[in-house]
Amino acid sequence: MPHADVVVIGAGLSGLTAATRLAEAGAVVTLVAKGHARTHWGSGGLDIAAPHAARTPADGVARLAALDHPYSYLAPCVAPSVAWMMERLAAAGLPYAGTLDTPIRRVPTAIGGTRRVAIVPQAQSAALRPWGRDEVLVVAGIAGYKDFWPLAIADSLAREAVWHGADRPAAVVGVSVELRGLGDRHNLNAMHLARRFDEGALRADDIAAIARAVERAAEGRPGRVALPAVFGLAAHAETWAALRAQLPLEPFEVPLVPPSVPGIRLWRVLRDRIRAAGGRVQLGEFVHAVRVEDGRVTAVEMEAATRTHAIRTEALVLATGGLSGGGLRATDDGRIVEPVLGLHVEAVEQDAWLVRDGLDPAGHPVEAAGVRADPDLRPLGADHRVSHANVHVVGGLLADQRSIRERCGDGVAIASGWRAARGLASDATRSPIDCEMADSARTEL
Amino acid sequence: MAVPHTVDVLVIGGGATGAGVLRDLARRGMTSLLVDREDFATGTSGRYHGLLHSGGRYVGKDKVAARECIEENRVLRRIAPASIEDTGGYFVATPDDPDDYVEAFADNCNQSGVDCDEVRVADLLAREPAINPGIRRAFRVPDGSIEPWGLIEAMVADARARGSDALTYHKVIGMEVAGGRIETVTVRDERTGSVSRVWPKFVVSAAGAWAGQIAALANVKVEMTPGKGTMLVYNYRVTDAVINRCHRSSDGDIMVPIHSVSILGTTDIKVPDPDDYDITRAEIRRLVDEGEKLFPSLREMRILRAYAGVRPLYQAPADTVAGAGNRSISRAHAILDHADQGVDNFVSIVGGKMTTHRLMAEQTVDAVAQKLGNTTACTTADEVLPGMEPGHHYWVGHRLADHEAEGGGDADLLCECELVTRRMAEAYLDTHWPCSIDDVRRGTRVGMGPCQGAFCTFRVAGLVAERLDAHTKATGRPAPGTEPGTPEEVGHAPGSGSLHAAIADRALTAFMRERAKGVRPIASGRQLQELMMTNLVFVDVLGVESLSTASALVFEDEEAVDAAR
Amino acid sequence: MSIADIVREATELPVSRSADECLKCNVCNTVCPVLRVTDKFPGPKYSGPQGQRFRLAHLQPIGGPGSANPPSPDASVDYCSGCGWCTTACPAGVKIAEMNNQARARLREGTRPKLRDWGLGQTDLTGTLGVAFSPIANVAMRNRPLRRAMELAIGVHHKAPVPPFAKRTFHATWKRRQAKAGTGSGKAQPGPDKAIVYFHGCSANYYEPHVAEAAVWVLRRNGFETIVPDQVCCGLPLISNGLYEDARAHACKNAKSLARYAKAGYRIIGTSTSCTHTIKAEYEEMLDMRDEDTRAISAATWDIMEFLLDLHEQGRLDTGFGRLDEDLPYHAPCQLRSHGIGLPALDLFALIPGLRARDMDHDCCGIAGTYGLKREKYDIAMAVGRPLFDKITASGATVAACDSETCRWQIEAATGVRTRHPIEILAESYRAMDRARGTAEPPGA
The missing domain is CATH 3.50.50.60 (FAD/NAD(P)-binding domain)
Known part of the structure; x- marks a missing residue:
């Protein structure tokens, strides 16, 4: 049976963070996952904490840390882990803008609303800057592409109400740009567009066409351009540089419904980093059993053709996600279960899972369901004791966060993945890493 | 107009x-x-199980109703072929169904003129493997499904x-x-x-x-x-034919395949107000418990949503019997x-x-x-309805086949679940504007599939905006439906895009609300997961709560948000 | 057997019902290699869980053959190559590729198969004839005008990679050798701890007996004699061309011949990842065969790399590997991923001193069994594999490795780089050790 120091289950941000850090620290780490998940569904930005009243991500973390929330014990790890993550993304050519102290601001969305963010990929960052009084916002879409409708978006963003008191552009104009050959396509999704820019054959022509349309729409006014987030995957950096150089106004990408091109860029960077550091990343692995002896996980078994494929391991990082990621599953008889280890799940009663109004600001109570953990992220049983000594629960599976409303999912994922790896890496490699960094951060926050 | x-x-x-x-x-x-x-x-009419009755469900207790059904069944097949799928139907005797009812069923059908043939259980099971293999007898009747x-x-x-x-x-x-x-x-x-x-x-x-x-x-x-009937929509075809239990009609005893879904019906509960009723988990449990007797693996199948309609039941004052159920x-x-x-x-x-x-x-x-004083005879049973071709019933694959014939692919699909193309939506808008996005849903089935509108509602809104813009550019005038005087217009410039935006907001926020409502009583498994995924996308990526119709709720009371924890 | 029976069997419930798991999240569309390069295939989401909702659940008279309403109304599903990446990446467990395969079978139900599709399925027949007439056949297959005529007549693309036939089948060579050595009926057969059953499949039998020879040689070095019972094609080419009934007949023959070994505890080892996967999984999953014999052979079947890695993990592999100082680009075939056993060849290559094996990390070479041979799909297959070919060419290596035969032929034809089965690399390394020790034996002995 193959052996790993640590098996990580789950290929979302928390699992990727843990596996990256472990692999960099020299641990033998294998990340297994059923498939892609939240990286491919989200905005590609890093939502650290933006509960309603928060002014900055740091402020949001502090507010949430005061509640029953994973940040109540993870808060000290947030600053070092986010800095750690942003360094790696930047080194791979995918720089992010913003810090924990950047004011949370409203940026336009692909349905003509606004959302509150602070840390975003560089390509989205121009939207963060306050709007000058004379600035126009040109919303430029690609004709025939069905997930970004520039005229409807512009109509909606022209209304003061969707900005909720934030400063906003003086005018919003929508324009649809025809790109050569797209009209004949039978299939056209965000990936097709991203790859078209990657390949580069048509890149210059496409960008020139967009530049002309923006020029006309802007009518000489200063301002910025909102574009669908499809500008390249592997060649995103070059594409974006060319776009910035040639558009008459400063561009920013607006994230779209899944599949998320910015999220896929993020996934690729981290996957490559894990592999480069000697770790393994295996998709399509359905974990159907975990061997446990004396409260310790000893092996992870995966479904394979005819026989189980098992990996012996010293420790397990469970990064399977919450209800949306599939790490928790609601049964039709009203239970919420954690299917991998059968961990104890904290959740409200079935009748209270969902509120009647899907837009209720508090969100659905069931969102807070999850596994509670001790400060070392080891799972707690119904008796509040650690149920599995060498298991670490990270990311969306942790109880007491309402990540959708509190916009804390990425922060919890990075901080918990990083924190879990810190403990494990020092076990696995006998070399304490980064602990000082976290300790100094603790005093700061 | x-x-x-x-x-x-x-x-x-x-x-x-x-x-x-x-x-x-x-x-x-x-x-x-x-x-x-x-x-x-x-x-x-828009909230029932979709059954074109053969009359079989009434042969035991109301032979007049049964006879009316079979006669009208034949008429509708003739005059409204495109609205009907000729699924055929079966009455099957599960081990729970009373012998005397089963024994008398074929005779009762004959007496009411309902065509009925007993079929071999093994043959039916080969054709419809989802049915309980423990059924004892099976009768074929000319049930179908009808799309309103x-x-x-x-x-x-x-x-x-x-x-x-x-x-x-x-x-x-x-x-x-x-x-x-x-x-x-x-x-x-x-x-x-x-x-x-x-x-x-x-x-x-x-x-x-x-x-x-x-x-x-x-x-x-x-x-x-008013009698509330609650129904469950299953993700795809559980069966190809209508399947009824061979007993006196009760809860959860019929599965109707209609378009790409199957509908398990129904309950029957008296409600005081036809506009105000809730669907309870107890009802859902009852439906699934009973439905399981017909389809043993029903519990593993995905329910898209629950919905209810109210039967227009009328009871003449003299008929009232105290305590009688609906x-x-x-x-x-x-x-x-x-x-x-x-x-x-x-x-x-x-x-x-x-x-x-x-x-x-x-x-x-x-x-x-x-x-x-009009003496003209009724001719409504004589002629095929306009736009329909005699003998051409719809069938489940027709949209996929039609779309393939036009080249296929998903570039033009506004609604991927129900295969609604841009052209189909435009044709509907051409003939029905001004209309709501919800009307487009009923007219084209946009948003009726497993994602329940998550990926298509905003696309329809986008299409409407493009068309309004084109109209204004071409004519120099506001598009119909956006002229001065419409109530949405308060606070918007006449004919401006912002009026459309307000209409789109309503559709998008109504979608979020309606979806949570339909999923609430059945929330579990993948359907709950998908609701959560959709919430993630709509709130975190698309900022749906920032839209105007949602805003009152969200931003007025931050205290309440914290208190809610 | 009625048509209803055939279709019911083809529509094995667990696969078709897995459409219920679909979250509509579009992840499958981001990984599909065919959707990436062509508009003819509408993508896994459309053909799989979406299309499934528009197919009859079972078979109604209304959808019978000749009717205007076929059981599977979307001919475009035929452009699915069956590589299985969609199933791998799906976070929810939808068996998309399998669903597409069944839809293809339904598409063909009740109609006569194309001569070409039937012919591509008859690997034993072509193989037997090809070997018998190999001098002529091999010249013919290199003859361009003849290949063009063949393309016109039966639809096999004139440039499609078709390897030369062997002069004699492996099976015949083996029988002759056994007879000469006097082994066989008279002598006591070694037990299951001392011998394995070899499933050579069509490729090693008709085209690449050297792969079979290498396998026998490496196995003997590790203490296992080889038993080669009568066998026929595993049936995969028939399954992927939608000819389930013929495939079942093959499966039955194999079960009959191999089950007694399996039940006696012998392991069945194959050098073709696609044959072994077919026996392991598809006999049950696609062909709905659940009898005792089939289950026994499924459970006993191992890919040779999986088997050797298992030996290594038990400490029983001869790790006396000789130095091979070279770069070795490695392509993991799609079928290997379906095994769910990781990448055992890479683990074994890591034991060879000096060998710089590198995973090319590309999704699919394009051939996908017989897909890339077909006239209408050849260009798609080449476009799918293009980035892989470019990487291999750019590596400057003279030899590449891949576990699956059709992929090897595709890569060789596209790059000109000799592409070998990993077992050949291991054999070469052992020989290098023997040469170093001065104990080399003449090859083939």
Whole structure:
């Protein structure tokens, strides 16, 4: 049976963070996952904490840390882990803008609303800057592409109400740009567009066409351009540089419904980093059993053709996600279960899972369901004791966060993945890493 | 469309019965107007299980209803082929069903004229492997499924071709009764708020479960006993034929394949108000517990949503039996001539079911014709409805086959689940504008699949914006539906895009709300996961709560948000 | 057997019902290699869980053959190559590729198969004839005008990679050798701990006997004699061309011949990842065969790399590997991923001193069994594999490795780089050790 120091289950941000850090620290780490998940569904930005009243991500973390929330014990790890993550993304050519102290601001969305963010990929960052009084916002879409409708978006963003008191552009104009050959396509999704820019054959022509349309729409006014987030995957950096150089106004990408091109860029960077550091990343692995002896996980078994494929391991990082990621599953008889280890799940009663109004600001109570953990992220049983000594629960599976409303999912994922790896890496490699960094951060926050 | 001053007959209610009455009247030369407070088929006609009855469900207790069903079944197959799928149906005897009912079933069918053949259980199981292998006997009957929206549109088109008209989003808000007659009816345009009066010779209420409320406007008493029926929509075809249990009709004993889904029906619970009812988990449990007797792996199948409709059940005062459940009330219809309560030009048609709507309309119009001295014979059973080809029933694969014939691919699919192309949505908008995004849903099935609108609602909104913009650019004038005077327009420049944006907001936020409502009683497994994923995308990526109609809720009370924790 | 029976069997419930798991999240569309390069295939989401909802649940008279309403109304599903990446990446467990395969079978139900599709399925027949007439056949297959005529006549693309036939089948060579050595009936057969059953499949039998020879040699070095019972094609080419009934007949023959070994505890080892996967999984999953014999052979079947890695993990592998100082680009075939056993060849290559094996990390070479041979799909297959070919060419290596035969032929034809089965690399390394020790034996002995 193959052996790993640590098996990580789950290929979302928390699992990727843990596996990256472990692999960099020299641990033998294998990340297994059923498939892609939240990286491919989200905005590609890093939502650290933006509960309603928060002014900055740091402020949001502090507010949430005061509640029953994973940040109540993870808060000290947030600053070092986010800095750690942003360094790696930047080194791979995918720089992010913003810090924990950047004011949370409203940026336009692909349905003509606004959302509150602070840390975003560089390509989205121009939207963060306050709007000058004379600035126009040109919303430029690609004709025939069905997930970004520039005229409807512009109509909606022209209304003061969707900005909720934030400063906003003086005018919003929508324009649809025809790109050569797209009209004949039978299939056209965000990936097709991203790859078209990657390949580069048509890149210059496409960008020139967009530049002309923006020029006309802007009518000489200063301002910025909102574009669908499809500008390249592997060649995103070059594409974006060319776009910035040639558009008459400063561009920013607006994230779209899944599949998320910015999220896929993020996934690729981290996957490559894990592999480069000697770790393994295996998709399509359905974990159907975990061997446990004396409260310790000893092996992870995966479904394979005819026989189980098992990996012996010293420790397990469970990064399977919450209800949306599939790490928790609601049964039709009203239970919420954690299917991998059968961990104890904290959740409200079935009748209270969902509120009647899907837009209720508090969100659905069931969102807070999850596994509670001790400060070392080891799972707690119904008796509040650690149920599995060498298991670490990270990311969306942790109880007491309402990540959708509190916009804390990425922060919890990075901080918990990083924190879990810190403990494990020092076990696995006998070399304490980064602990000082976290300790100094603790005093700061 | 303006409301005419005078008409021969005013028909109230845009369900199947009202549309059938309008068509029949028009074909007999009586120019009429139909009004509905919402879109066509927004009441019970759009919220039932989709069964085209063979009559088999009534043979045990109501042979008249059974005979009506089979006769009308044959008529509808002939005149409305495109709205019908010839699925065939079976009555199967599970181990729980009483022997005497099963023994008598074939004879009962024969006596009611319902074609019925016993088939070998093994043959049926080979054809429909989802059925409980423990069934003892099986009978084939000519059940089918029937889709209401196209049917109603076709009936209205037939009436319009003969000078009649129908106005949706026009609510009857008052009636003036004088000298034993309804003199005028007051109608409010629900979209513009404008109020008009109509002077009809005669009024037909086909308001179904709402007939009591309409009658009350003329001081007439009609005692409706609305019966809520809850149904579960399963993700795809559990069966290809309608499957009924061979017993006295009860809860959770029928599965109807319709389009790409299957519907498990139903419960029957008396509700005081046809507009206000909740679906409870207990009902869902009951449906699934019973449904499991027909389909043992039902519990593992994915429910898309639960919905309920209210049956327009009517109980004549003398029939009232204290404590009797709703199933004992007749499914047959009744035509109430309100002359007995002192209003001479007013009838209500109550009770009945989709399958017999044409017959109900015929009998209603017979009554009206007699009063108005019209002797023209009914011809509604004779001719195929406009836009339909004789003998061409729809079938589950037709959209996929049609789309493939046009080159396939998903670039043009606004709704991927239900295969609604941009061209289909545009064709609907061409003929129905001004209309709501919800109307587009009913007209095209956009948003009715597993994602329940998550990926398509904003695309329809986007398409509408493009068309409005093109119209304004081409004509220099605001597009119809965005002219001054519309209520959404408050605070928006006339004809501006922001008006459209307000309309789109409503659709998007209504989607979030409606979806949570439909999923709430059945939330578990993948459907809950998908709701959560959709929430993630709509809130975190798309910022749906920032849109205007949602904002009041979200940003006024931050304290409440924290307190809610 | 009625058509209803055939279709019911083809529509094995667990696969078709897995459409219920779909979250509509579009992840499958981001990984589909065919959707990436062509508009002819509408993508896994459309053809799989979406299309499934528009197919009859079972078979109604209304959808019978000749009817205007076929059981599977979307001919475009035929452009699915069956590589299985969609199934791998799906976070919810939808068996998309399998669903597409069944839809293809339904598409063909009741119609006569194309001569070409039937012919591509008859690997034993072509193989037997080809070997018998190999001098002529091999010249013919290199003859361009003849290949063009063949393309016109039966639809096999004139440039499609078709390897030369062997002069004699492996099976015949083996029988002759056994007879000469006097082994066989008279002598006691070694037990299951000392011998394995070899499933050579069509490729090693008719085209690449050297792969079979290498396998036998490496196995003997590790203490296992080889038993080669009568066998026929595993049936995969028939399954992927939608000919389930013929495939079942093959499966039955194999089960009959191999089950007694499996039940006696012998392991069945194959050198073709696609044959072994077919026996392991598809006999049950696609062909709905659940009898005792089939289950026994499924459970006993191992890919040779999986088997050797297992030996290594038990400490029983001869790790006396000789130095191979070279770069070795490695392509993991799609079928290997379906095994769910990781990448055992890479683990074994890591034991060879000096060998710089590198995973090319490309999704699919394009051939996908017989897909890339077909006239209408050849260009698609080449476009799918293009980035892989470019990487291999750019590596400057003279030899590449891949576990699956059709992939090897595709890569060789596209790059000109000799592409070998990993077992050949291991054999070469052992020989290098023997040479170093001065104990080399003449090859083939």
